Amino acid sequence: MSTNDVIAHSYHPGLDQKSVKVEICIDSYESVKALCSIVGDDGYRIEVCSNLMSGGGLTPSLGLVTQCHNLLTYNAFMIMIRPRTGSFVYGHAEVDTMLHEIAGFRDLGVRGVVLGCLTEDGKVDVPVTRRLVTAAKPLEVTFHRAFDVTNDWRQAFDDIVSIEGIDRILTSGHAKTAFDGASELSQLIAYANDLKHNRKIIITPASGINADNVSHLRELIPDMEEVHLSCGRSVKEEDSEAIRRGVELGFGKGEVWRLDERRLSEFWQVIAGWK
Template sequence: MAVPALEIAVQDAAGARAAVAGGAVRVELCQALGVGGLTPSAGTIDQVAAAIGGERVAVLIRPRPGGFVYGAEEIALVASDIADAVGRGAGGVVVGALTIDGAVDTGAMRAWVDAAGQADVVFHRAIDTLAAPETVIEDLIALGVKRVLTSGGAARSIDGVSALERMVQISAGRIEIMAGGGVAVADIASIAAAGVDAVHLSARRPADATAPSGPGGGAPEYDVTDGGIVADAAAALQLSGDGRS
């Protein structure tokens, strides 16, 4: 069986280079990973696309932290940001919208799929806020979504393996199931055994921050992509693939 692809969430060009050098097939580019990720700047998209090739880059388009129920202005903003990211060479965009009663917002998603054109559309972990995330897989397939990032509805992917297995069965190869959410290298073999198409993690570590901080300046700490963690994750995936072949 094929080895699941490795995707790493990164925040800058240095992180993207470290991810690819460590064995990642692609990256999800965002900013503010500490709040679950937000839309990166245009300049960041340009730098990362130049560093590793835009076809490897899926850009998170999320206009604010908080929930995933969006108004008309926000939906229009996301559509504009999608078109801009794709125009800058991004091979994919990562989005997600829900209705107030806990269903996929198909109107928003259709607008965003249209804005993406030929680029891949990924539905992110908004799916994991639903009581039974596997029940919307058919909706996402019908919308033309390429893959879905999910922990199986659990806080950590390793705890959602049963749901991930159900999603893989439902998908029947029609949409990629990518496991993500609290993934540790030690979990990868068990997660891969669920039959997922890809595994996603952030591979972060705290930077050695020495810059001053204070009122209005924020904390000096920030995270960077750890190429060693990426390499360990890639090796774990390769071993899982060898074990399934």
């Protein structure tokens, strides 16, 4: 087993035995603690975001990342760099914000960052993305699901592979879930593995993956090397006068996003059986 990623060895009739690495997405210290209580503190990547209940997650605070970073005995953390919800088209001030955030997390010593920038016509913003990736060196870099908003996945991949320093692409195959996008994901993985690109970029399927369907997804995408999932759910905060008053004043719905320990345990049981 790798010291950096949990590896599930899978076997299906007619398929060679392969391994699949796992990345879990969280937005709270409580979720990281729950994750550690179930699967220990070694062997998986963790994507740290804020506000997973709104638009796919934003840049987390330095305080949260510091707490999480101090919790584990190895470097698991990939940090979302996304200053706001909405489009992935960013102005000069927003790019400067992201550069400052990357510098802070790099100095903290995290494993990597997760980012993605587009142009108004739905293409990868190569100059801006290259600036961010250069600022992140020597960290790992994932290009996130902004990829799914691009208008041509082959062109988007070619643009990404031209930026030295990007290690993987997180994608649902331009679909709502990885299952809906399984055909494109298979094509994309084959395209990424073509030696003409001169370097390896890993394709990481994401969206809608859980214990009930991950084995089927593995059958649909036999060359899949990684999966990304949250195993999370919204949790209603304990009823109190403060919560009720906050809801009345428009400060949210009295809910937070948390790792679902039952869902995670079920998922881990499935991949443990892939031997």
